[in-house]
Amino acid sequence: MTDSRTGLAGAAESSVAPRAPFDPARVREDFPIFATPRDKKLLYLDSAATSQKPQVVLDAMDRYYRTCNANIHRGVYRIAEEATELYEDARRRFAKFIHAASPREVIFTRNSTEAINLVAYAWGRASLKSGDAIVLTPMEHHSNLVPWHILAAERGVELRFIPMTDTGELEVSALPGLLADGRAKLVSFVHVSNVLGTVNPAAEIARIAHEHGATVLLDASQSAAHMPLDVRALGADFVACTAHKMLGPTGIGMLWGRRELLEAMPPFLGGGEMIREVHLTSSKWNELPWKFEAGTMAIAEAVGLGAAIAYLETLGMDAVFAHDRELSAYALERLAEVPGLRVLGPSADKRGGVVAFTMEGVHPHDVATVLDSEGICVRAGHHCAMPLHDAMGIPASARASFHCYSLREEVDALAEGLHRARKIFAR
Numbered sequence: 096m097t098d099s100r101t102g103l104a105g106a107a108e109s110s111v112a113p114r115a116p117f118d119p120a121r122v123r124e125d126f127p128i129f130a131t132p133r134d135k136k137l138l139y140l141d142s143a144a145t146s147q148k149p150q151v152v153l154d155a156m157d158r159y160y161r162t163c164n165a166n167i168h169r170g171v172y173r174i175a176e177e178a179t180e181l182y183e184d185a186r187r188r189f190a191k192f193i194h195a196a197s198p199r200e201v202i203f204t205r206n207s208t209e210a211i212n213l214v215a216y217a218w219g220r221a222s223l224k225s226g227d228a229i230v231l232t233p234m235e236h237h238s239n240l241v242p243w244h245i246l247a248a249e250r251g252v253e254l255r256f257i258p259m260t261d262t263g264e265l266e267v268s269a270l271p272g273l274l275a276d277g278r279a280k281l282v283s284f285v286h287v288s289n290v291l292g293t294v295n296p297a298a299e300i301a302r303i304a305h306e307h308g309a310t311v312l313l314d315a316s317q318s319a320a321h322m323p324l325d326v327r328a329l330g331a332d333f334v335a336c337t338a339h340k341m342l343g344p345t346g347i348g349m350l351w352g353r354r355e356l357l358e359a360m361p362p363f364l365g366g367g368e369m370i371r372e373v374h375l376t377s378s379k380w381n382e383l384p385w386k387f388e389a390g391t392m393a394i395a396e397a398v399g400l401g402a403a404i405a406y407l408e409t410l411g412m413d414a415v416f417a418h419d420r421e422l423s424a425y426a427l428e429r430l431a432e433v434p435g436l437r438v439l440g441p442s443a444d445k446r447g448g449v450v451a452f453t454m455e456g457v458h459p460h461d462v463a464t465v466l467d468s469e470g471i472c473v474r475a476g477h478h479c480a481m482p483l484h485d486a487m488g489i490p491a492s493a494r495a496s497f498h499c500y501s502l503r504e505e506v507d508a509l510a511e512g513l514h515r516a517r518k519i520f521a522r
């Protein structure tokens with residue numbers, strides 16, 4: 096079953112039965128970084144920036160380099176075929192993971208940022224002209240703002256924004272008004288905010304956008320690794336993800352797009368692999384998905400991604416999401432006990448595993464430094480969401496974020512660390 100407003104796939108749609116019950120302490124044992132000897136125990140609360148990697152991902156990448164390192168698609172010899180098979184297997188796994196109609200709809204990029212830029216360059220430049228508009232939100236990561244700034248300046252395109260409530264939820268009721276004149280050709284928005292944690296009603300936004308003839312891009316950087324994702328149920332046209340937040344390696348991202356859109360788009364980057372024929376003065380493009388994969392791709396990283404997805408499937412995405420939400424709810428409860436602390440974003444039932452906050456009279460960097468002295472890793476700054484911080488009237492915030500290996504004890508340590516920071520700076 097899929098929720099028609101959020102587009103979240105239900106338990107019945109997970110492809111592999113989760114091991115039950117979900118036990119984060121047991122999950123943690125699969126991540127070697129937590130067993131690495133160090134002065135202070137590692138309390139890692141920065142998974143929204145990048146996730147830790149399980150042993151199976153490290154092993155898969157290591158095995159690839161040790162046993163079948165070769166360039167893909169080009170060799171007829173055995174290890175080149177093996178490498179190609181591993182690379183394409185990762186694509187198939189990811190396609191299945193997000194319920195894509197076909198692996199041909201999955202394009203490997205360097206990260207989410209490149210996936211969004213690919214759409215801005217290849218689709219945007221072919222589809223938008225002066226006088227058109229793009230609808231975004233104030234809670235976008237810079238990766239889903241700056242590519243549109245560049246396009247808007249180049250083409251004379253107007254940028255419009257879905258308004259946001261004080262608690263960090265989108266006012267979706269305003270969207271039909273933003274689309275009413277028919278000039279908006281794209282609605283591009285984040286699924287889960289990397290600062291507020293807000294889970295946006297993606298399916299509802301996509302439905303309204305389509306009713307007005309607009310194409311939909313969903314930035315799933317913070318959702319793909321944390322909840323069941325069904326791109327078809329969500330109704331998006333493009334979805335951008337990044338492997339390093341999904342327990343996979345850095346250096347590889349994924350763009351899913353509806354096949355007919357991808358087929359119609361010109362290439363993004365030119366070079367080897369993305370061609371079918373090259374002459375001195377002209378060339379013909381390869382078919383999907385390789386038309387968008389120029390040059391030698393991140394092969395070992397694709398192998399790592401494949402292993403990460405297999406691992407996430409054994410956990411069960413429903414269980415991962417329930418765990419994130421439970422920790423967020425617990426963090427909201429514990430952080431409410433800290434005097435002078437303002438938690439940003441909506442109530443626990445409307446957010447994923449992200450909790451950002453400010454402490455009255457104390458700069459977030461100072462808060463993060465005190466926490467670091469106790470081995471607690473949180474992020475401080477604008478989290479690549481400057482306009483969102485501007486909208487909230489603050490220059491920066493500190494952020495704790497969770498994944499499948501995060502523990503309640505870490506939230507307790509965070510709360511205690513914040514009490515201590517408060518005492519230090521209140522002197």
Ligand SMILES: Cc1ncc(COP(=O)(O)O)c(C=O)c1O
Binds near residue numbers: 206209288316337
């Ligand atoms: C919501 C969101 N979008 C996009 C990105 C960009 O991801 P990457 O740096 O992997 O391209 C991030 C990374 O933090 C993010 O949180």
